[in-house]
Amino acid sequence: MTGRRPVDIGVAVLARVAIWLIILASLLPIYWMVTTSFKNPDAALQIPPNVIGFSPTLDNYVQLLGGATTARGFGRLLLNSIIVAVASTGLALALGLPAAYALARVRFRGKRQLAMWILSTTMFPPIVAVIPVFLIAGNAGFIDTYPVLIVPYTAFNLPLVIWMLRSAIRQIPAEIEESALVDGSSRLGILRTMVLPLAAPGIAAAAVLSVFLSWNEFLFALTLTRSAARTAPVGINEFTTMFGTEWGNLSAGATLVVAPILVLALLLGRRLVSGLTFGAVK
Amino acid sequence: MPDVARLIGPQDRRARSHPAVLLLAPAVAVLLLMTVAPAIYLLWSSLFRFNLLASEAGVFVGLGNYVDILGSTDFVRHFGITLLFVVTSVSLELAIGLVVAVLLARKGPDLRIAAGLLILPMAITPVVAALVWRALLNPNYGWIDYYLQTLGLIEEPVAWLSAPVTAWIALLALDAWQWMPFVALILLAGLQGLPTEPLEAAAVDGAGRLSMFRFITLPMMRPFIVIAVLLRTVDAFKTFGTVQVLTNGGPGDATEIVNLSIYRVALQNFQVGTAAAMGILFLVVVTIVIQQLLRVMARNTDVLED
Numbered sequence: 001m002t003g004r005r006p007v008d009i010g011v012a013v014l015a016r017v018a019i020w021l022i023i024l025a026s027l028l029p030i031y032w033m034v035t036t037s038f039k040n041p042d043a044a045l046q047i048p049p050n051v052i053g054f055s056p057t058l059d060n061y062v063q064l065l066g067g068a069t070t071a072r073g074f075g076r077l078l079l080n081s082i083i084v085a086v087a088s089t090g091l092a093l094a095l096g097l098p099a100a101y102a103l104a105r106v107r108f109r110g111k112r113q114l115a116m117w118i119l120s121t122t123m124f125p126p127i128v129a130v131i132p133v134f135l136i137a138g139n140a141g142f143i144d145t146y147p148v149l150i151v152p153y154t155a156f157n158l159p160l161v162i163w164m165l166r167s168a169i170r171q172i173p174a175e176i177e178e179s180a181l182v183d184g185s186s187r188l189g190i191l192r193t194m195v196l197p198l199a200a201p202g203i204a205a206a207a208v209l210s211v212f213l214s215w216n217e218f219l220f221a222l223t224l225t226r227s228a229a230r231t232a233p234v235g236i237n238e239f240t241t242m243f244g245t246e247w248g249n250l251s252a253g254a255t256l257v258v259a260p261i262l263v264l265a266l267l268l269g270r271r272l273v274s275g276l277t278f279g280a281v282k
Numbered sequence: 283m284p285d286v287a288r289l290i291g292p293q294d295r296r297a298r299s300h301p302a303v304l305l306l307a308p309a310v311a312v313l314l315l316m317t318v319a320p321a322i323y324l325l326w327s328s329l330f331r332f333n334l335l336a337s338e339a340g341v342f343v344g345l346g347n348y349v350d351i352l353g354s355t356d357f358v359r360h361f362g363i364t365l366l367f368v369v370t371s372v373s374l375e376l377a378i379g380l381v382v383a384v385l386l387a388r389k390g391p392d393l394r395i396a397a398g399l400l401i402l403p404m405a406i407t408p409v410v411a412a413l414v415w416r417a418l419l420n421p422n423y424g425w426i427d428y429y430l431q432t433l434g435l436i437e438e439p440v441a442w443l444s445a446p447v448t449a450w451i452a453l454l455a456l457d458a459w460q461w462m463p464f465v466a467l468i469l470l471a472g473l474q475g476l477p478t479e480p481l482e483a484a485a486v487d488g489a490g491r492l493s494m495f496r497f498i499t500l501p502m503m504r505p506f507i508v509i510a511v512l513l514r515t516v517d518a519f520k521t522f523g524t525v526q527v528l529t530n531g532g533p534g535d536a537t538e539i540v541n542l543s544i545y546r547v548a549l550q551n552f553q554v555g556t557a558a559a560m561g562i563l564f565l566v567v568v569t570i571v572i573q574q575l576l577r578v579m580a581r582n583t584d585v586l587e588d
Binding site: 012015016018019020022023026027028029030032033036045046047048049095096098099101102103106108114118121122123124125126127128129131132133134135136151152154155156158159162186187188212215216218219222223232233234236237247250251254257258261262264265266269270272273274276277280281282 | 301302304305306308309310312313315316317319320321323324327334382385386388390392393396397398399400401402403404405406407408409410411413414415417418422423425428459463464467468471472475506509513516519520522523526527540541544545548549554557558561562564565568569572
């Protein structure tokens with residue numbers, strides 16, 4: 001716009017310093033978690049903090065995943081989390097894709113209202129859903145099984161998946177499908193052969209977000225599982241009582257729980273934010 | 283032969299709405315199963331007094347559970363705590379998020395990296411975040427107390443989770459640490475999409491930085507602010523794991539949000555009728571608050587329109 005005055009340069013420098021201080025401060029808890037997982041118990045609790053100059057050890061991970069001290073295998077908890085997150089994501093995509101296609105392409109009355117209703121179900125407080133699910137699943141003998149988590153997680157992820165896929169499908173030119181429709185192809189056939197490949201990037205983003213939500217869920221997993229289907233976020237919370245303040249093991253577990261999601265978040269970048277706003281913010 | 287006439291004729295409207303129902307039905311059924319069905323079940327349960335541990339069937343008490351709850355100072359206080367938590371955490375995230383968004387809205391490759399790194403706290407499993415913060419807040423070996431002392435902000439270690447005010451500070455700090463980035467990045471997307479002409483015109487007219495921000499940028503940002511507030515409010519009402527792990531409602535019941543008290547009454551005391559009535563009241567309040575926010579949003583933005 002105009003030539004840079006010294007004041008502008010001063011403001012720019014201050015802004016840079018401020019934002020990087022905020023970023024570094026906000027990364028500190030993550031740094032603590034990862035480094036503590038590679039420290040021996042004494043170094044973990046050292047004050048003043050041993051921020052960089054510690055000799056790293058894998059002991060915490062060895063103990064956690066195979067050592068004698070683990071009463072409950074942490075590997076099993078991670079496996080349960082993976083099974084539940086992947087299954088609920090697969091189901092949410094299988095149910096969400098046809099629904100999103102209908103909302104994006106098929107003309108029918110009340111479509112807008114239906115889309116808004118689907119969106120509004122995300123506002124439903126989980127604590128209100130968990131009590132009936134607990135009672136009914138308890139009577140039916142489903143407590144501590146995978147389905148008792150997979151079905152609710154599918155429902156939680158569906159609105160996000162449907163809205164993200166709807167906007168992904170809308171970006172595909174409709175003419176391609178219309179000509180196929182005129183040629184006599186069925187809606188499901190078009191969905192499979194044309195929409196699916198073209199919407200693949202959108203589907204991938206929706207899948208990642210769905211995994212993200214299922215992986216982090218706590219209330220249902222805490223209430224509806226005991227041991228066989230226990231997921232990692234609940235299991236790691238029980239660690240504190242099991243080991244007292246054994247922060248080495250705990251932070252190793254925490255790092256293992258967080259690592260896959262952290263990698264996905266770095267890959268998705270700001271599409272993570274866009275997805276969590278249901279595509280309202282690009 | 284493709285029957286083109288069939289695709290545009292009036293008959294076709296029925297023929298085409300038929301697949302729409304088939305395509306939508308499974309998803310809608312799962313959603314009903316996890317929202318409307320539990321609400322009806324809960325509404326029905328709230329009219330009975332029964333304990334899961336007692337073997338006898340529930341006794342019909344009508345609105346008795348509601349009368350009991352609304353007469354109990356505990357429940358009303360926990361409701362107040364919940365609303366206080368939602369309002370303060372969302373306000374805090376909006377205020378800091380706005381500052382961070384403005385700082386990030388300049389040009390530069392390092393700021394792109396900064397925005398990427400800013401996402402990371404959001405990706406931390408909330409319960410894990412609470413566990414990590416509990417360690418960091420420990421008065422004996424926590425890094426937070428140590429560095430605050432080094433900076434001269436506190437004189438001696440603070441047992442954050444042992445006093446109501448500091449426990450609240452810790453809880454809000456954790457929530458803001460995790461979700462301020464979400465608000466900041468929504469607002470950043472807004473800032474970067476704003477047209478530059480109004481600002482250039484104002485600069486030509488000699489307007490100052492602050493008044494330009496206050497009278498031009500902020501009003502144009504309103505749709506993004508409303509979306510951020512709506513999404514954070516919805517999520518803040520769902521908060522459970524972080525509070526349970528960080529403070530477990532304590533000290534005393536200073537941070538006992540309704541989600542925690544319903545959980546206790548239903549799944550630790552097994553007073554299902556009482557918990558059901560609490561759940562229904564909570565559902566009503568959440569619905570009213572969010573309806574109001576949606577109304578504000580409808581006035582300010584068309585992003586969720588078709």
